[in-house]
Amino acid sequence: GAVVSQHPSRVICKSGTSVKIECRSLDFQATTMFWYRQFPKKSLMLMATSNEGSKATYEQGVEKDKFLINHASLTLSTLTVTSAHPEDSSFYICSARARVVNTEAFFGQGTRLTVV
């Protein structure tokens, strides 16, 4: 199946700093990428949807100025957590989908963010 690579897999940062997470589709062009946040013992919560070349669409309650999403190319999307706080500590997962109608979305390995 298609491969989506997410980097880094783990990151620890200090409060107040910014962290960038990359999501790459390795063998297909991802016209749409999704960013999820996973809380302990809870499901994945969709944070935002981004289409290549356009602004991301954020879900209700997600601060767009805090979680900056850039989908600059058909193979790369980035999530930047700005001015990180301990409550931003979580598991973030991206998924990517190709242009073909009804094609599946493939998931990255996830990034464990710990803010200290």
Place this chain on the structure above:
Amino acid sequence: GDSVTQMEGPVTLSEEAFLTINCTYTATGYPSLFWYVQYPGEGLQLLLKATKADDKGSNKGFEATYRKETTSFHLEKGSVQVSDSAVYFCALRGYSTLTFGKGTMLLVSP
């Protein structure tokens, strides 16, 4: 809106036991249904899917049948292994985005 409800875990089984994880959904139209598996520290992997009523998805010994009359997509496996220990997510896709259940942790002991 769309929603997915799956049984709470953890589900604890001995090796070779029979597994059922219940999943029901609410959606408008005719969604596609999925089961994803998440191994510790990893992202989600698609386990199986079904795109229309009465379809049966199967993979690695797991099966699930799309039941429109009961709006269900229960996951089953006849004989679980220790390596099946993971969190299983039921999900549906309506128009474009995935809606996930809360996940069910499965713990299989030798």
